[in-house]
Amino acid sequence: MCGIVGIITNEKRNLLPEIISSLKNLEYRGYDSTGIAILDDGQLKRVRRIGAPSDVFPPKEITEELRVSEEGFLIAIGHNRWATHGKPSKENAHPHFDCGGNIAVVHNGTILNHEDLRKELITLGHTFLSTTDTEVIPHMIEQKIKEGLSIKDAFLDTASSLEGSFGLAIISTDDPNRLLLVKHGSPLLFGVLKNTLIAASSTNAILAYTNTFISLSDGEYADLSVEEGSVSYKIGTILDREEFIKKEATIITDRSLEDMSKGDYESFMKKEIHEQPSVFRTTLLGRFNEETGDAVLGGLIDYEDVLRNAKQILTVACGTAHNASMVGGALIEALAGVPVRNEIASEFRYKKIPLNTADTVLFAISQSGETADTLESVKEAKRKGFKTFGIVNVVGSAIAEEVDAGVYARAGFEIGVASTKAFTAQLAVFYLLAIKLARERGMTAQKGRGLLLELEEIPSLMSTTIENTEDVVRELALRYAKQNIRTINFLGRGIHVPIGIEAALKFKELTYLEAGSYPLGELKHGPIAVIDKDALSVVIMPHDELFALNKNLLEQILSKNGSVIVATDEVGAKNLSEQDVDIIIIPTLKNTLLYPLIEILPLQLFAYYYAIALGNNVDKPRNLAKSVTVE
Ligand code: M6R
Secondary structure, three states, rough: OOOOEEEEEEEEEEEHHHHHHHHHHHHHHHOOEEEEEEEEEEEEEEEEEOOHHHHHHHHHHHHHHOOOOOEEEEEEEEEOOOOOOOOOOOOOOOEOOOOOOOEEEEEEEEOHHHHHHHHHHHHHOOOOOOOOOOOOOHHHEEEHOOOOOOHEEEEEEHHOOOOEEEEEHHHHHHHOEEEEEEEEOOOEEEEEOOOOOEEEHHHHOOOOOOOOEEOOOHHHHHHHHEOEEEEEEEEOOOOOOOOOOOOOOOOOOOOOOHHHHOOOOOOOOHHHHHHHHHHHHHHHHEEEEEOOEOOHHHHHHHHHHHHHHHOOEEEEEEEHHHHHHHHHHHHHHHHHHOOEEEHHHHHOOOOOOOOOOOOEEEEEEEEEOOOOOOOOOHHHHHHHHHEEEEEEEEOOOHHHHOOOOOOOOOOOOOOOOOOOOOHHHHHHHHHHHHHHHHOOOEEEOHHHHHHHHHHHHHHHHHHHHHHHHHHHHHHHHHHHHHOOOEEEEEEOOHHHHHHHHHHHHHHHHHHHHEEEEEEEHHHHHHHHHHHHOOOEEEOOOOOOHHHHHHHHHHHHHHHOOOOOEEEOOHHHHHHHHOOOOOOEOOOOOOOOHHHHHHHHHHHHHHHHHHHHHHHOOOHHHOOOOOOOOOO
16 A cells, blocks of 8 residues: 655665655555655665645655755655554654664555554653654664664564564664665665665565665665665575575566656556556457467466366456456356356455355455455465466566466556456456356357357457447436436346445445446345435446346336436337437447446446546545555
C-alpha cells in the first residue's frame, strides 16, 4: 500500500529530483502523505507533507527547504503513506526518527505488536511523536545501539522482534554510507546501476533508471553501502547474517517507461479501458493451436496430469480479480464440466473447507501479485497440500513466485487504481484455461477450434463496442449524475451476474456512491422494495433464451417508476424499442458465453464518465490503494 524508495550512490549529487520522481511513479499505488530523509553533511534532514509528491514536492523548493549542500549527498530515502495507523498528518508521515534524530526509517506494511513494543519503549524513556505502528522501529534500533549493538545488528534484531508485515529501509548518521533493507511479507527490491543502487517497494519506482533488479525474499536483508568510492551490496537472512546469499538479478521485459505515460488520453483509466482490445490480443498470443483446437498454456506444462485429473477447482482472489474468477468459474463449469468454487481470499484463509487436496487444485488470481490476502491464501493452501496455480499480471511478483506454476495475464502496466484491462486479460486466461480443461475431458478438436476462432474475433468486437457505446454511455452517465439517483444496482443472470458485480465495484470505487448487484431473478425476493423514481437499475441482458423472462422483470421495475438502462445486443434492443428504458447496444454474439468480454466495457465507461461528472479523480479514487499489501 505504502511506497518506499531509497537511493545510495558513490557520485555525490542532489538526489532529491531522483527520489521525488521515484515517489511520483509510486503515487498510483495510493498515498495520503509523503516524506523524504537525506543524509547530507553528516546530518539527517527530513521533509514531510500531506498530499501527493507530484503536488507537494517541487524539487527546487524542497532542495531549498532542506538546505542541500552544494556538492550534494550520497544517500536518501522516501515514502508515500497510505494511512493505516493514525490519520494522514505531517507527524504520522514517514520517515520516522528515533529520539536522537540519528536514525530514519520508512516502512511498508503493518506491525501487529506495535502497542506492546511502544509501551516497553516508553518505560525505557523513549518519546513518541506519531500514532503510527512504524515509529516503534527507529526507537527500538536506537535502544539496541545504546545497548552496544552495531546499526546492522540493531536493525536486524529489531526486525526479528516485529510481528506483521514489513518492507523497511533505514539510514543513520552513525553509518552514513549505508542503506539497510529488510523484508518480511511486503515487497522490497533494489535496482542495480553501475554507480547507484535504488531500493523500492515496486519496480515502477526504478524503471526510469534501470530494468535490472534484485528482489528480496521474506526474512532477507540487504546491506547497500558505499565503500572506497564504489557501491556494493550484500544479501543475507535475519537469522544467518554473515552467510551471504548470491541472488540472480531479474530484467524487466514486460513493461517500459511509455506504459507509465497517459499518452494522448486525459487519464490512465481511460487509456487502460481503450487498451483492452490490444491487451486481449497479447494475452492470447501464442497460447493456442488452431489446428488441434487446443489452448497451450506453457506455464502449466509441468502439471498437465494434475490438471487432467482435477475433480474440482478452487479460486482465491480479491475484488476485481475475484469477479474475474467468478466468470472463469462459470466458463469452466459450462465448457469442461469441472465444478469450481470461488472463494474471496480474505475469507478463504480463515475458513475450514472440507475439500480433498488430492484432486482439487487452487488458482490464485491477482493483478499485482502482491495482495496480502491472496498471497497468504496461497501459502495456507500449500500448507494444506493443495497444488497452487496463479493467474497473475505482474511478472516476478510475490504470488507469481509463491505458486507452483501459473499463467501471466500480460495486461501490461496498470496504473489506474480501478482495475480494467487486467480484468479482461484475466478473463482471456480463463477462456483459454476452460478450453484446455474441456479438451482434456472430451471436447472435440472441432469444438475447441471453433471456440478459439471466436476468441480471436474478440479484440475487434471489443473495439467496435467501445467505439459504438462510448458517446451514448457518456451522455447517460452525465444525465444520471445530475439526477440525484439514490440507489443504483447492476443486474443480470448466469454468466452476466459477475459482470454486474464488477460493474457495481467499478461504480463504487469511482463515484463514491453506494451501488449494489444481484441476480435479476432475486428482484422479487426483496430488492424490489428499494425501487422508486430515484432508483436506477442497469440490466445486462443480451438476447438469449431467458430474454422474455428478463423483460418481464424489467417491466416490474418500470411499474414501480424505477429508471432502467439495459445493456443488450442488436436483437435485444429491437425487442425493447417500445419500452421506456435507455439502451446501450453491444454487438450480437453467437456464443453467449463470450458476452462478458464485451459487456463489461460500456459499464467501465459508465462508472468512468459518472465519476468525471462528479468531479472525482478517476485514476486515484479516494481511500484506495492499487496494491493491498496489508490485511
Ligand atoms: O492486485 P489484485 O488483483 O490482487 O487486487 C485485488 C483487489 O484489491 C483489486 O482488484 C481491487 O478490487 C481493485 N481496486 C478493483 O478495481
